[in-house]
Amino acid sequence: MSAESAKSACEYIVKQIVGDPDAVSVAMSEDSDGIRLDVTVGDGDMGRVIGKRGRVAMAIRTVVRAAGHDADTDTKIEVEFVD
Numbered sequence: 001m002s003a004e005s006a007k008s009a010c011e012y013i014v015k016q017i018v019g020d021p022d023a024v025s026v027a028m029s030e031d032s033d034g035i036r037l038d039v040t041v042g043d044g045d046m047g048r049v050i051g052k053r054g055r056v057a058m059a060i061r062t063v064v065r066a067a068g069h070d071a072d073t074d075t076k077i078e079v080e081f082v083d
Helices: 002-017 046-050 052-067
Strands: 025-031 034-040 077-082
Touching: 002 025, 002 034, 002 046, 002 052, 002 077, 046 052, 046 077, 052 077
Parallel strands: 034 077
Antiparallel strands: 025 034
16 A cells, blocks of 8 residues: 555656656555655756756655654665666
8 A cells, every 4th residue: 555655646746846747657566675666857957857966856855755654564665767
Protein backbone atom coordinates (compact mmCIF):
# COMPACT_ATOMS: atom_id res chain seq x y z
CA MET A 1 0.00 0.00 0.00
CA SER A 2 2.72 2.48 0.89
CA ALA A 3 4.52 1.89 -2.40
CA GLU A 4 1.44 2.74 -4.45
CA SER A 5 0.74 5.91 -2.46
CA ALA A 6 4.37 7.00 -2.89
CA LYS A 7 4.16 6.41 -6.64
CA SER A 8 0.86 8.29 -6.92
CA ALA A 9 2.18 11.23 -4.91
CA CYS A 10 5.35 11.39 -7.00
CA GLU A 11 3.45 11.30 -10.28
CA TYR A 12 0.98 13.96 -9.13
CA ILE A 13 3.66 16.36 -7.88
CA VAL A 14 5.85 16.05 -10.98
CA LYS A 15 2.87 16.54 -13.31
CA GLN A 16 2.07 19.81 -11.54
CA ILE A 17 5.60 21.13 -12.08
CA VAL A 18 6.36 20.25 -15.70
CA GLY A 19 5.18 21.93 -18.88
CA ASP A 20 4.10 18.65 -20.54
CA PRO A 21 2.30 16.51 -17.92
CA ASP A 22 1.41 13.83 -20.49
CA ALA A 23 5.10 12.98 -20.91
CA VAL A 24 5.59 12.15 -17.22
CA SER A 25 6.03 8.50 -16.30
CA VAL A 26 6.96 6.90 -12.99
CA ALA A 27 8.28 3.34 -13.02
CA MET A 28 8.37 1.48 -9.72
CA SER A 29 10.71 -1.38 -8.90
CA GLU A 30 11.16 -3.22 -5.64
CA ASP A 31 14.18 -5.11 -4.37
CA SER A 32 15.82 -6.07 -1.08
CA ASP A 33 17.00 -2.48 -0.48
CA GLY A 34 13.51 -1.00 -0.82
CA ILE A 35 11.42 0.74 -3.44
CA ARG A 36 12.84 2.72 -6.33
CA LEU A 37 10.83 5.20 -8.38
CA ASP A 38 12.31 6.19 -11.73
CA VAL A 39 10.79 9.45 -12.95
CA THR A 40 10.96 10.36 -16.64
CA VAL A 41 9.80 13.73 -17.98
CA GLY A 42 9.53 15.31 -21.42
CA ASP A 43 12.20 17.28 -23.24
CA GLY A 44 13.09 20.51 -21.48
CA ASP A 45 11.28 19.70 -18.23
CA MET A 46 14.16 18.09 -16.32
CA GLY A 47 15.45 21.49 -15.21
CA ARG A 48 12.07 22.36 -13.72
CA VAL A 49 11.92 19.10 -11.78
CA ILE A 50 15.47 19.39 -10.42
CA GLY A 51 15.34 23.12 -9.69
CA LYS A 52 18.14 25.42 -8.58
CA ARG A 53 20.79 23.49 -6.68
CA GLY A 54 18.48 20.47 -6.67
CA ARG A 55 16.06 21.98 -4.18
CA VAL A 56 12.88 20.98 -6.02
CA ALA A 57 14.15 17.41 -6.45
CA MET A 58 15.00 17.22 -2.74
CA ALA A 59 11.54 18.50 -1.82
CA ILE A 60 9.88 15.94 -4.11
CA ARG A 61 11.93 13.15 -2.52
CA THR A 62 10.96 14.32 0.98
CA VAL A 63 7.24 14.45 0.23
CA VAL A 64 7.24 11.11 -1.61
CA ARG A 65 9.04 9.40 1.27
CA ALA A 66 6.51 10.84 3.71
CA ALA A 67 3.58 9.73 1.51
CA GLY A 68 4.98 6.22 1.30
CA HIS A 69 5.95 5.90 4.95
CA ASP A 70 4.46 2.91 6.69
CA ALA A 71 4.88 2.60 10.46
CA ASP A 72 4.75 -1.20 10.29
CA THR A 73 7.58 -1.59 7.78
CA ASP A 74 10.71 0.47 7.51
CA THR A 75 10.86 0.46 3.71
CA LYS A 76 13.37 2.76 2.04
CA ILE A 77 11.95 4.78 -0.87
CA GLU A 78 14.38 6.17 -3.44
CA VAL A 79 13.36 8.63 -6.16
CA GLU A 80 15.60 8.93 -9.23
CA PHE A 81 15.13 11.39 -12.07
CA VAL A 82 16.04 9.68 -15.34
CA ASP A 83 17.16 11.75 -18.28
